[in-house]
Amino acid sequence: MPSIQKTFHVTKNDFIHAGEASIHVKNLLKSLNYVPDLVRRVAICGYEAEMNLVMHGGDGELSVDVNADRIIVDVIDHGQGIADVELAMQEGYSTAKDEYREMGFGAGMGLPNIKKNSDEMVITSEQGNGTHVKMVFFNKGLNV
Amino acid sequence: MIKLSTIATILDSDVLTGEEHKDREFLYCRGSDLMSDVLSAFAQGSVFLTGLATLQAVRTASISGAGAIVFVRNKKPNPDVVALAKEEGIPLLVTPLSMFVSCGRLYQHGLTGVNGNR
Structure with missing residues (x-):
């Protein structure tokens, strides 16, 4: 199959639309007949990264690059960046505001969930210059 | 395995959307107000109980694959939440019962946690 690339704009603090990009990606993969487990893993990671952008980042983009053997999701924001990436990767660590916790997020589980559900994850962040979360998923089900 | 229509009866709940999925079957239940918890494990065949009646x-x-949502403690969602659920094919139920009593009733009727524990 030819590769498919799509990019979705994601806006900081927009909780009405937060998660829409990941739902689009999920529906795209489903329509392309990727195995359900892979679709779910990609959607979960995309959604966690998208929510992180909405809560902590600046405006940015969620991009997906769909190929027969692998799916790559890049979530890039132009916000303040993460002060200590290693600390942010620890389960339970969070800098979220109380209002985000009241919505069921900000428990310090987002990045660990991404690590658990992706095959490769690279996070690069520079204070003042934003954050890039790159997630790679290998298609082992091969029903496309 | 119990049907959505049976869950609605067990929990004395109203079905806000998804009546057409009344025969959808469920093996598992998860009760949580923490979205990342819900996203952390396999949820196919599960009903999701929460007190957060939100778009998220x-x-x-x-995204987690849950087959229905029950809003506990009579939390009524806004029309835009109902519209999104309809679009996503996810039935929405509202029960006056608490999270504790709702989970207890479903447990009594054979549902397990999403990892199969009882």
């Missing part, structure tokens, strides 16, 4: 609850259910 619907998107979390859709």
